[in-house]
Each structure stands twice: as structure tokens, then as C-alpha cells.
Amino acid sequence: MKNYPPEFKADAVALYGSRPEVTIRSVAADLGINPETLRNWVRAAGASRPRGRRTQEPDQPPALLEAESAALRKKVRELEEEREILRKAAKYFAGETRW
Secondary structure, three states, X not given: OOOOOHHHXXXXXXXXXXXXXXXXHXXXXXXXXXXXXXXXXXXXXXXXXXXXXXXXXXXXOHHHHHHHHXXXXXXXXXXXXXXXXXXHHHHHHHHHHOX
16 A cells, blocks of 8 residues: 655645546546545545536526627627628629629
């Protein structure tokens, strides 16, 4: 059985706790240690994370997101209309230059 310095253990647990998207297995692989060893260190340190999928709450309330979405849809429609006008104008002027 290997003995690891307390600083290494603390750093490994802190690394696991600071990155919610990683698993014990991936952190252990990065550090070159057994996943069960890291799991025991995490348990001993009392550093636990909630189980299950985490849902990120939006930074803005739904009403603001809906209003922004509506404004963006309107802008997309305007840009599509402008693009169509430019396309028709280019087609028209291309036809005029062919004699």
C-alpha cells in the first residue's frame, strides 16, 4: 500500500470538489491513483456533491429570456428579408450587365 502525503490527498480532494463535471474515476486517472483511494479520501474529508444530474438555473428569469428570444426571432426575420431583397437586386443587376 502506498503512502501519500497529506498535502497530495488534500489537493486531490480539492481538485475533485472544484470541478463538478468530473468523476472520481477521471480525477484519479489524471493523478495516477486508484479511484477507490480517491473515493475514500473524499469520504474522509466529508467533501460530497449532490447526486444525479444537475440542472443549471438560468441567470435571467423566464420572462426576460422569452422577450429576448422574441426580439431575436424578429431580427432574424428582418435579416432574412434584407438578404432576399439583396439577392433579387443582385440577380436583376447581373441580368442587366449581360448584353
